[in-house]
Amino acid sequence: MHSLPPESFHRFLIFEQQMSTIIHKHAHTMNTKIFILAGIAITLLGVVIFTISNREDSAQKSDNQTSTTTDSSNKNPLGNVNIVDGKQIITITAKGGYSPKTTVAKANIPTVIRMETRSTFDCSSALTIPAVGYRGNLPPSGETDIDIPAQTPGTKINGICSMGMYRFTVNFE
Numbered sequence: 001m002h003s004l005p006p007e008s009f010h011r012f013l014i015f016e017q018q019m020s021t022i023i024h025k026h027a028h029t030m031n032t033k034i035f036i037l038a039g040i041a042i043t044l045l046g047v048v049i050f051t052i053s054n055r056e057d058s059a060q061k062s063d064n065q066t067s068t069t070t071d072s073s074n075k076n077p078l079g080n081v082n083i084v085d086g087k088q089i090i091t092i093t094a095k096g097g098y099s100p101k102t103t104v105a106k107a108n109i110p111t112v113i114r115m116e117t118r119s120t121f122d123c124s125s126a127l128t129i130p131a132v133g134y135r136g137n138l139p140p141s142g143e144t145d146i147d148i149p150a151q152t153p154g155t156k157i158n159g160i161c162s163m164g165m166y167r168f169t170v171n172f173e
């Protein structure tokens with residue numbers, strides 16, 4: 001009982017005080033047996049209420065712990081790397097630059113860089129990926145898949161716009 005929720009305990013104390021005031025007011029008209037029975041009943045009720053609110057608090061605590069564990073175990077917090085049918089798909093958006101600018105991906109697996117454009121009319125649509133000899137003009141809106149062979153761990157692959165102004169990097173680990 002080292003982490004009692006102070007709020008519910010406080011509520012319980014106020015409730016007990018109110019009930020005992022009522023009982024004391026009427027004590028002279030009650031016989032002793034009823035007074036004792038009422039006291040026991042109120043105490044039990046208080047304990048039940050206190051236990052329930054305590055349980056709700058600890059249930060919320062364990063929920064929070066579960067979601068925290070899920071977040072920290074996610075290797076790609078940006079969510080732009082997915083493995084589909086044994087192929088690694090890396091999605092990168094081109095519009096006024098590239099997003100995300102840095103991606104961590106898996107080595108030793110055939111990969112596709114999927115370039116997404118959404119009304120992209122700036123020079124980020126003119127893309128070069130020197131490491132694989134790619135040079136192309138992405139459509140103003142759509143998806144363009146660029147095949148990247150399996151990479152050795154530690155390799156970095158850069159995508160650069162035609163002017164060399166915007167770039168993105170994929171780190172294979």
Ligand SMILES: [Cu+2]
Nearest residue numbers: 123161163165
């Ligand atoms: Cu540019």
